[in-house]
Amino acid sequence: MDWSQFIGRFHPLVVHLPIGFLLFGLLLELVAVFRKSKEPDLRKVTAWSYLAGSVGALMSALIGLLLAQGGGYEAGALSLHKWMGFALVVLTAVLYWSKSKKWDKKSPVIAYGLVAVSFILVSLTGHLGGNLTHGSDYLLAHAPAPIKRLAGMSPNGNSQNTLPGNSDSILVFSHIIQPILEEKCTGCHNPSKAKGGLDLSSYEAIQSGGDEGSVLSGSSSLESELVHRVTLPTDNEKYMPPQGNGLSYGEIALLKWWVSQGATDSLKLAGEELPQEIIAVMDRDYGVDASPRSFIEKLLPPEVDDEKIAQANETGLMVSRLTPDSQILELRMTSNKLTSSAPGLLEDMARNIVYADFSGAKLSPEDVGAIGKMQNLIRIDLRHSNVSDEQMETLANLPHLEVVNVYGTGISKAGFDALAKTPQKLKIYLWKTAVSNEELQTLRQDYPHLELIGGANEKMKSS
Template sequence: MAPEINLDHRAGKKNRPWTITLIGLLTIAGMASMPLLAGEPDGDRMPDLVRFLGHFHPVVLHLPIGIFALILLQEITAVFTKQKRNDNLVPMAAGAVSAVIAVLAGFLMYHGGGFEGSEIAELHLWGGLAFASAAVLTYIVKTWTVALHASQFPFQILLLSTVGVMGYASHNGGSLTHGSDHLVKYAPDPIRGVLGLEPKEKPKDTMPLESQVVYADIIHPILESRCIKCHKEGNSKGKLRMDTFDLLVKGGKEGSALEAGNASDSNMIIRAELPDDDEEHMPPEGKPQIEDHELLIVKWWIDQGADPVKKVGELALNDEVRAAIAKLNMAADFNKDHSLGKADITQTKTSNGKQPQSGEKTDALTENLQKIVADLSAEFPGGLAFESQESANLTFTAVSLRNNLTDENFAKLGPVIPKMVSMDLSATSITDRSVALLAPAGNLRMIRLCETAIGDASLDTLLKLKNLESINLFGTKVSDAGVKKLVALPKLKRLYLWQTEVSEAVIAELKKQLPELQVITGI
């Protein structure tokens, strides 16, 4: 009978993982050659299938991260507790395979378009390739370690290196999605000092409107909050940078982002006005969207010549734009005073990551909104209230203010206007300037403007509020020209026109166009 040790020796040679090694090395070579063979990314020539598969990258990428983090934790535990190691190769194989799949999807996403000229995207790509290659190599070494009953040390060093590369690639991916300063953006000054960062800039007091430089003080902050994160140094999607005026004019692969004097033909405006679900719409789905009053300001600036140094007082300024700028400045001041983000009211998400439905309360929304309402109640005693205990929608009445409610103090309601469902502004001192601020009030169902100085310009704003059911214009200066446009409000049920100059002919036409509309013209 042959010695038992020789049988084990022959079996060991037979079971050595040569096939796994060969497949793994070919996989590494293939991944390393992909960027060289594919060349520069050009989404314009990529078929939809490439983009479709590439968009699975965010779905897959967390799997290898979790697996390798768990394997590292197991190894550390085994070292310190002297426990027997788990030589099951399935977790390592799953980690390596999922890393390769994530990198392939990421590679397709990179070449599907939108990342041309992005230094961070390129670093993330190469970091991902390095991680996947290291993951495969670590798996190969692990199989040999188990097959030969060899020392764990080479595997442990390689595993630690793989996780380190994974961290580097993940950081660049986070920077690509959230901005390069996403880890330290909210760091307190003591921590910033330890990290060698400059202290946070203290918010500047708002200058008088006419003294503000339009580009530097108004336009650039809008672009910074909506566009620059994806169009700056190190991350210039579409080879477009928007972080300076000169680069904005220079444009990207589609040419200049703006055409001075012609907003409607400016690429940045065309993209912003596309439907939200259009693939070319900017900002892309899931990113903070530009608000109506912000878009109005940018279009006004471009139409006025897009000058980088002129002040507001040097340009033609109508009431609608003035109100939009006032809202922008007021929201910035309010958020500065209350340490709130610009989108706390309009962009709050539920726990599942989706936008809350109209009136749906979330913990974050409730906390922020209640704080704002409490602070505004000092300015408008008895004016603001929640629609119900279960609702995040708001109502406002000026019954205790009347003539004391002016355009100036009405503008302070800007942060909560998107949540309004009912507003009673009767007998106040507001004008068309205040009503222009209601453009974001998409949930508004009832408004009373009776005995105010508003005119047809206010009706143009109300036309944007498609959920309006009741409008009271008693004793106002509205005319036939403005009122007949209200036929475009599909849900309008009650319209009060007593003591106005609206003709019977227009009223008859309204009733004809909207059979369910009740027009009240007297007692």
């Protein structure tokens, strides 16, 4: 049994005694001033109130020293709180002496100045103690916005508690996990009061772990000490948090998933295939639709102005937005040949283009080079164009391409071999190309990620 900690934990109880006696003495001082009372009994009661406050402050300070031996407090803040507590012992003793010896009548300015100082000192000492126990923002966590601004705090609390409007921008740690830890854990695990040597107020501090090492390590999320402690039975002495509301089912699910994904500070909500449980929690608890979305729904290309689109439309193209206010573009040929300025304009808006129709086009090498810059291209139509086997390599390097139409072109098996280098699934329309029936069967067998739609060249089939 640790007697020092047993007695020390009475500090929060005892500390209210000197505060109450001192405030009572200050109240009596105000009564005497406004009533202009010189009653000796009132003076005696005021003096005894200061004496009781001094004794109470001494008891509180001594018990506080025992509590501090348990560790887990920031040294600088603890030292300041300790010396301010002993200063309050001395000051209240001086106030008792001043009142009992009627010194305040001889030097009222100094005497009442000490009274004002004592009020300020007890407020600051109590505030520091609250910071050590509950964290530096505990007192003003629910204060009105103007008061928070005066204190240098965000009016909405921690800015990371507000989720971005776009779910693609949600960082799992910054926007979800850290606010959970701040609400439920940092009262005991902060820079000023790091119980068990563990500070959970920042990602870097969490990575550092506590006295017993890392709280994130383990082959599974449940082996992580951070997850283990919050999932213990509530009557277990190691259950966290020991006071207040524990983590909810949804908060635990999010914490476990974050740890299972590597517990990084760069993990994005939209960047992962989410379990149905996490999708449901985000919808229910945060009002965020985290269900899987297509690539085009998540695409955030740079802005392109109408003037640039108008210039492109003078080069043998028709460029249009998918919706009036969208930055996502589709294009089609309006003639069979592009002007010399077209490739440069296409490169300027390459990341915005998702659908491209070059059917019947006579494409130059420069035109094909511009197509190779369209890294967000999803579908391309090259029917009856002059596209060649060599240029299929360019299409294979487009990471989001889903559909290619080469109907009626001279593409041979070599071109499809080059196109098959793409890692993603690809749907290809290949009627009337230079591929035989045997080659088509080989392609389907060798490249299962290619969905080859169509038959072999009629001329080759008859031969």
